[in-house]
Amino acid sequence: MATISDVARAAGVSPATVSRVFNGGRVTAERADRVRKAAADLGFSPNRVARSLRMQRASVIGLLIPDIENPFFTSLARGVEDVAQRTNLSVVLCNTDEDVEKERRYLDIAVAEQMAGVIVAAASRRRTDLSALAARGMPVVAVDRRPRAAEVDAVMVDNQHGGEDATAHLLERGYERVACITGPAGASTSEDRLAGYRAAMHEAGVPDDWTRAHTRHADFRVDGGHAAMRELLSLRTPPDAVFVANNLMTVGALKALRESGIEPPEFGILSFGDVPWASLVRPPLTTVQLPSYDLGASAAALLQDRLAGSGKPLQTVVLRTVLQPRESTEGPGAR
Template sequence: MTTINDVAHAAGVSPATVSRVLNGGRVTAERAERVRRAAAELGFAPNRVARSLRMRRSSLVGLIIPDIGNPFFTALARGVEDAAQRTSFSVVLCNTDGNLDKERRYLDIAIAERMAGVIVAAASRSRTDVSALQSRGIPVVAVDRRPRGASVDAVLVDDEEGGAAATAHLLARGYRRVACITGPQGTSTAEERLAGYRRALQEFLDDGPGAPAGEADLLRDYIRHADFKVEGGHAAMADLLALPRRPDAVFAANNLMAVGVLQAVREAGLEPPEIGVLSFGEVPWAALVQPGLTTVQVPSYDLGRTAAGLLLDRIAGTEQPLRTVVLRSSLQIGRTTAGPRSGMARRMSGKQQTPAEDPR
């Protein structure tokens, strides 16, 4: 039977180096490749059950996310899985639907199964509690959302800056009644994207030349909280369109709600960019939307890959201060935010319309 010592001899490294490679520890790429090649040539397969009993942990890592149906989390999960499969670890996917009870059950399962580590996108900023895992020595990495008060490594996106950039873009394109449909209260991503919206709008109202009187009411009247799902975005947009002075643009704080927004806009007989629509997060079929959808693009795959890297380092016993990695988003400009004048011109090119028919 091939042993770890045989692999070490064939690769020209120590048995400890072989162990680090098999357990996802840090070694040079060249040494890791030599170890993997030697293991493959010798047909070496580590006894995972025995190793689990010796180390009192399994070869599983948990990934706890709120919505696997959201393409953002699908890409994030792929990033985690691609990083983990290069080691001896397998990923267990847990979908909470943003429900704290389901999240707690999955955290309990991680403990019961002696998982090697857990990556979690918290269901609640203030109520998600990972302390039970930490007290048992199970490493935890927060991804996309960090539970308040939790001392864990984290991989995040600068959500506030992304929300501010989105709102500033709409204002720069000539929209003035800019609404924001954000996620559930108490969710860090929803709160931070809303904070960015508020900041950009307030800066425009304070500094922008000729801001119309009374526009500060936008900070109250044109904000809606929804559920980060298509149905929630649709309901919130329908409600906004029913206002006496309906918005002329909307910043949807996630990709699925943007789909619902587009549905509601078109059901009302309108088309972007007459009403500007901007999505935080990519929609996989955005290229098929006409006119092209403007999005805040988020590096979701890299979020997952980076989070897995931090977790594997902790599992391997890396001792260093807690790390927070913040990835940047970018604005991908499409025609759905071309400006209200552009939208009206587009509408009038399709039919004869007098100024009195302006639906705004």
């Protein structure tokens, strides 16, 4: 039995175009002729268009994440897929590279392909635009990052609390000049983790001017963390510890420290986001553990509720972080 996708493939158009042809939408005469000919050749009946679209919408969801190389998002994706598979939903993974334009193209594809719904870790708090999905009634769940203007279900981490805990831990261990390497300006995770750092520093009586001067924004990538750490070490008053707002930037920061002959825990380093190798490096790395798998699983469960016709008010689920102390923050003079 031919489906709408079969007709679209034979006619060289999208399934959405096939739908428009048989439902009175705007399509060029040439495309409409191709679609009708393909439908006739395949024995496809127009009265099956709606059924075909329902089947398509019921089977595929989109997952948009900023960086597939980051173990945090790999684990998050696994949580989404495990839950989706229980109800026979397939997941299309889209890597946006923190690029709002690339993200927009993927969102356009989600609309054009009539996906059942979308889970998105927004590339930007201010510029990510989900209005095209909302206009079509497509269920959306924001995960880890929520666009400021979007009214959608969300599953978040308490990033500010985690950043405050991390910074307070460094101060309690005897470090006096704690710097911060955070992510891109505008990303909600960057801003929230930075807010936690600033709150802890302010509580400890550190002047706000000093805190601002010892903060660097990077790109959540290894090279960005490396460049930011080198800048901080070159300051007239360099830090004696650093809170790094994600695991990949921590790799770059560690590389910069080694290049400068600086070793933890004399210089404290703490990573927001645990990684499998955190306990294997020497000294073992103190981390803020994130519930990455649970974030994905919870987001998929929320989306499934919407697809099942849940009439509940919009929900925001907030998961907590856990500080995992290790030897990289034992304190100056610990060895």
